Amino acid sequence: MMEYRLDLARTLDCGQAFRWTQSEDGLWQGTAGGKTLGVSQHDLSPVMEDAFWRNYFDMDFDYEGAREALAASSPVMAKAAAFSSGIQILNQDPWEALCSFIISQNNNIKRIKGIISRLCCGGCFPTPEQIIEIGVPGLRAIGLGFRDSYVYDAAFRVHSGLIDLDQIKTLDVPEATEALKTIRGVGDKVASCALLYGFHRLECFPMDVWMKRVMADLFDGMDGRDLFGPLAGLAQQYLFFYARELYYKENSI
DNA sequence: CACCAGGTGGAAC
DNA sequence: GTTCCACATGGT
Structure with a gap:
């Protein structure tokens, strides 16, 4: 049994966050909550020794226990969990996660990253007010395509108070999902991703084309x-990684 | 030049 | 209830 350890590449480059880059020497660099971080797999101390990043990477959750519990649920899940060691569910900013997954729809990771990079313009993710300031034509110019009005609607609803992200934290998942789905361009999948990656609701199980296939x-x-059950979101990440990196390659389907 | 990308809204059965 | 299709953009 290998010792469990956070895997930066699997966690930062598996489609839950879009603002991390790895340089040639292996250093991961990113920004969250107005702070920047550079960290390498061989020395995780910059994460371990800072309260903000410790929380961001969810270092105080019992992933070993969670993996054991999931592995006990079925032989397939046991294989996926064993293969996917080190994937953790980040504690991202709710607003950024919501926007990011609106942008992710019918889109690919590379282009999503480009769009978000241009939105942030080297600094922080734009606030709802800044999105409104950019405007729909500005968003279109940045390359959001048909998602421009969706992101604008999200900004408008949050800014105006029609959606209260702090209050959503207090709702149960079905209520929170319904609240998020009042935003144009937010359906079950985007709402589920926002809740899992932005609100840390580990019971959410985003159903995309890949997961439909896997299930x-x-x-x-x-x-x-x-x-x-309560670990469905983590199971989803394991299965997504396992299916794409191993299962469908070995079985060439 | 077709087809795809971790979907969604809306119309038509 | 379900099944189709357009949607903007950049990459194969």
């Missing part, structure tokens, strides 16, 4: 929320 092929079409 059909490996779990006889069962519902991941029923199978994995």
Whole structure:
């Protein structure tokens, strides 16, 4: 049994965050909450010794225990969990996560990163007020495509108080989902991603095309929320990584 | 030049 | 209820 350890590459480059880059020497650099970080896999002390980053990387959650619990749920999940060691669920900013996953729809990771990079313009992720200031034509110019009005609507609703992100933290997942879905361009999948990655609701199980395929092929079409319960979101990340990196390659389908 | 990308809204059955 | 399709953009 290998010792468990945060895996930066798997955690930062698996589609839950879009603002981290790795330089040739292996250093991961990113920004969150107005702070910047540079950290390498061989020395995680910059994460361990700073309260903000410790929380951001979710270092105080019992991932070993969670992995054991998930592995006990089924042989397939046990394989996926064993293969996906080191993936953790980040504590990202709710607003940034919400916008990021609106932008992610019908889009690819590379372009998502480019759009978000241009939105941030080297600094912090724009506030709702700054998004409103940019305006729909400005967002279109940045390359959001048809998602421009979606992000603008999110900004408008948060700025005006129609959506209260702090209050959403207090709602249960079905209520929070319904609240988020009042935003144009937010459906079940985007809401689920925002809640999992931005609000740390580990029971959320984002169903994208890949997960539909995984659940059909490996779990006889069962519902991941029923199978994995309060750890469904973590299970989803393991299965996503396992399926794309191993299962569908070995089986060449 | 077609087709795709970790979807969604809306119309048409 | 379900099934289609357009949606803007850059990459194969």
